[in-house]
Amino acid sequence: MVAVIGLGNMGMAMLKRLLAMGHQPRAWDLDPTKRDTARQAGAMIGADLAGSVADMTILSLPHDAAVAEVLAPILPALPQDAVIIDTSTLSPRAVRGFTEQAKAQGVFYLDAPVSGGPAGAAAGSMAMMVGGDAAALERATPILQHLTARLLHIGPSGAGQVAKLVNNLLVASHLVTAGEALRLGAAAGVAPEALLPLLNGASGRSAVTEVNWPRWIIPGSFDSGFSAGLMRKDVGLALELARELDVTLEATGRAAALWQELREAVPDDADFNRLSATLFAGVKP
Ligand code: NAD
Numbered sequence: 001m002v003a004v005i006g007l008g009n010m011g012m013a014m015l016k017r018l019l020a021m022g023h024q025p026r027a028w029d030l031d032p033t034k035r036d037t038a039r040q041a042g043a044m045i046g047a048d049l050a051g052s053v054a055d056m057t058i059l060s061l062p063h064d065a066a067v068a069e070v071l072a073p074i075l076p077a078l079p080q081d082a083v084i085i086d087t088s089t090l091s092p093r094a095v096r097g098f099t100e101q102a103k104a105q106g107v108f109y110l111d112a113p114v115s116g117g118p119a120g121a122a123a124g125s126m127a128m129m130v131g132g133d134a135a136a137l138e139r140a141t142p143i144l145q146h147l148t149a150r151l152l153h154i155g156p157s158g159a160g161q162v163a164k165l166v167n168n169l170l171v172a173s174h175l176v177t178a179g180e181a182l183r184l185g186a187a188a189g190v191a192p193e194a195l196l197p198l199l200n201g202a203s204g205r206s207a208v209t210e211v212n213w214p215r216w217i218i219p220g221s222f223d224s225g226f227s228a229g230l231m232r233k234d235v236g237l238a239l240e241l242a243r244e245l246d247v248t249l250e251a252t253g254r255a256a257a258l259w260q261e262l263r264e265a266v267p268d269d270a271d272f273n274r275l276s277a278t279l280f281a282g283v284k285p
Helices: 009-020 032-041 064-077 092-104 117-123 134-144 159-187 192-199 207-217 228-245 251-261 274-280
Strands: 002-005 026-028 056-059 083-086 108-111 126-131 148-155
Touching: 002 009, 009 032, 009 117, 026 032, 056 064, 056 134, 064 083, 064 092, 083 092, 083 134, 092 108, 092 159, 108 126, 108 134, 108 159, 117 126, 126 159, 134 148, 148 159, 159 192, 159 207, 159 228, 159 251, 159 274, 192 207, 207 274, 228 251, 228 274, 251 274
Parallel strands: 002 026, 002 056, 056 083, 083 108, 126 148
Antiparallel strands: none
């Protein structure tokens, strides 16, 4: 039996994918309208959060505090040897604490952050990077295979989050550098529409030039389902990790600073691709 707790852009897409693959998931969200949507889609909603969990419980929550809030009532309600697969992006230090807390109740907690956005969740094509007990991951794999195209065990508890923070520090930086470099091209008379087909077959490419610019920035749709606020959280967690480990980040640190400095031009509820478009437009921090 599987459950999904947290039915936002990612959680709802994962829930619908599990339903489409023939599962009968339980589900819960703080927001009653999300619970109604999930019920209408075919999920089972319990009387409360603790009544909506299963031996394989997937979390998709915004931050460390929300996960702590959810774990308190569900850990005592879960059966022995249940597995929590936490797909939220969180601090590696916090997830090590969650792992210990779960262990004390006879439950396995895996940090299992994902890449691929709501579209990847809906299509079952996400990349999932997992930290924690390998045998628990093996037990969860038949379900996770329905959500992922690439499922990698990175290492012990926290290692999945480290991988995710490294990935997203790069994406945040690529959004900055692509916006700026494409502005240089445009100023010299070569528009992004002419540059991108070249870049994407050449060595300057990244997921930002291959996916974000063609799919969300050039058409102006800005409907990726990933907010600038969540990316700021991820960048902040990466900086916190660097401070803890005394690692100096010169270039990615400057890119991270721009995410903060452009808070007014790109508010937290804006699509995260707005940051690259704003730098392309030459908006100064
Ligand atoms: P979201 O803000 O759309 O959804 C979060 C959901 O959690 C909301 O429905 C909210 O009501 C619910 N929630 C919050 N606190 C709760 C609680 N205490 N109990 C129950 N429900 C609670 O966020 P999202 O975009 O779906 O992202 C979820 C997680 O996945 C985040 O950690 C994010 O960083 C990560 N992530 C998002 C994307 C993306 O493209 N959106 C991609 C990869 C990873």
